[in-house]
Amino acid sequence: MENFTFQNTTKIIFGKDTEKEVGEHTAKYGYKVLLHYGGGSIKKYGTYDKVVKSLEKAGVDYVELGGVEPNPKLSLVKEGIELAREEKVDFILAVGGGSVIDSAKAISVGYFYDGDVWDFFTGKAEINEALPIGVVLTIPAAGSESSGAAVVTKMDGMYKRDIASDLIRPQFAIMNPEITFTLPDYQTACGAADIMAHIMERYFTNTENVELTDRLSESALKTIIKNVPEVLENNEDYAARAEIMWTGTIAHNNLLGTGREEDWSSHGIEHELSGIYDVAHGAGLAVVFPAWMNYVYQHDLERFAQFAVRVWDVDPDFKDLEWTARQGIKRTKEFFSSVGLPVTLEGLEIPDERLEEMAEKATENGPIGNFVKLDKEDVLNIYQSALK
């Protein structure tokens, strides 16, 4: 186990009807709120009304900015910064999934910065101040509700880049699994792939002696694997929705990475896909992760065999760890496929035309990943292996 520090201060308020408490939680931090959200779903299904009513009841004034798209765009972030300044807001309330939360985080750091907010994403500027943020989560997936990270896309050049700081960790996250009843199956499945990817990016490590976090990670993966099919059969299965939602937070609140070197190459490889082709991040991960696994598994057969046995209940062949390891990868891919996700670039309707450009961009700052360091050639090989 490596030395580590761990602190996650976000207050989780979890369960039925909790969105009705958002006003009182918000009132602890702000008097004038930027209410940030995405498309029409929160209005269609009543969440918007409940949130607004609760804010009003708590005497919190608000100004709205909707329209956040999946893979949130820098242009809207800039609009949000201007609006927040004009209206002198002192708190941002993100009602949505990871895209809305990440857009809010970008606004929160841009608010105090005179230059271009993109500077934070390129490393030109350092985060020293941010508006406090609260979340009403509507999609279990990104884990952004208690993370100190955000990902935003700049359309000019199609760059999808991230920022990280404890200052952008939300103050609170309100999580009512009932709000997720209306998620389309494809979005539920994409969320599951994202959650599993967050766990697996930490699981595949070269750090020795990380038994507790290995086991906790396996527990989280098994919970997703069991509950996602339940939810696809019955969209209003509260128990299963709750398991997925809470696992989505645990997957990415840093607990599972404590004391371990993490990988994150699959996320880097996927970001180029969703940056250029605007596919759902989770769907991209369902394609990239198994391809990555097939490319690297021989680096540590024991770890991949453990993954196969403990996560997928594969009966191990101790004389043939390679076979055992491959079964785990096969089951991962089959699982993604079984919940309706594409597992090839073809399935994502991504042609082979820009693979080289993407591999180039994914590695523009040098090799990516830690489990196995991947250069441009490696990334290109992974894209190519994922074509069909």
Next chain:
Amino acid sequence: MENFTFQNTTKIIFGKDTEKEVGEHTAKYGYKVLLHYGGGSIKKYGTYDKVVKSLEKAGVDYVELGGVEPNPKLSLVKEGIELAREEKVDFILAVGGGSVIDSAKAISVGYFYDGDVWDFFTGKAEINEALPIGVVLTIPAAGSESSGAAVVTKMDGMYKRDIASDLIRPQFAIMNPEITFTLPDYQTACGAADIMAHIMERYFTNTENVELTDRLSESALKTIIKNVPEVLENNEDYAARAEIMWTGTIAHNNLLGTGREEDWSSHGIEHELSGIYDVAHGAGLAVVFPAWMNYVYQHDLERFAQFAVRVWDVDPDFKDLEWTARQGIKRTKEFFSSVGLPVTLEGLEIPDERLEEMAEKATENGPIGNFVKLDKEDVLNIYQSALK
């Protein structure tokens, strides 16, 4: 799953040599520190010197109060409150295990209170203010390093009672597994029983649909079960010491209790033992918990069967869940015994003379526990079943 809120703000600083950073962490909170510790072990093994050096280097002034005993006493708490007031300290640094930390927590709330600090333990007073606390952990057991609870013993009447408030949750906890190399085997084993008990008090619940936290709890238990024997064979096994230490925190930072009704009757039953006979809390739990399990397991055979299969790798007999359930209890008791713990009151050298008095005191505020409500008669039965 029940509705819940979860927030744990303690910053964990984990790993080799981390105690040398205590000065810089402390300096963020206080200029004048009450350095609180137990017997001589921190001086004997060099931890004291490292802490003092680090405080001095960071320019932090300190005043000392050592002498905390296992099952920390109210009398020393009162002494600490007086000293802290005289010296106008603004922070308490607890260097030790749960007893030292809990003593520090009691001082931190008594500092601001004009009445008798015991009022907080009897419910006569409410915690509204507390000095901030930091921890250098030397014994993985109580989980007090990131909990918002403390247990103190009042010798007059032999009462062992607790307080709970987010205000007494430590600001930081420094955890270097190397410091635990010198723990005597018995203390290591007692710590393991305490950690396992914290998990099991949450595990045995009537709440349905708590799959994630069930699995996380099983992971934590398996980690202890695997690593404690390793440490007893080789006291300086860093990897195994680290697993135990980090699991000890996770066992009691409330994550594993999210969305579940918890039990806590075994702790209540044990508190009377260690309150009156001053036995080690972990040793008392090793006696009480299996006795409690045997008394209540028929209340939920499926849960006890799951515990047997997932935690102890019992091969289930689906036609005889009772047998399956009993195997798990048997293995639990055998495990405690195998690591050198007593599993009967006789082993603790506790006679049968005061069982009725203890049962009376344990239930003086009404039935205890939630998995099964236990009245005085039940508690007495459990004590009696644990005699030999």
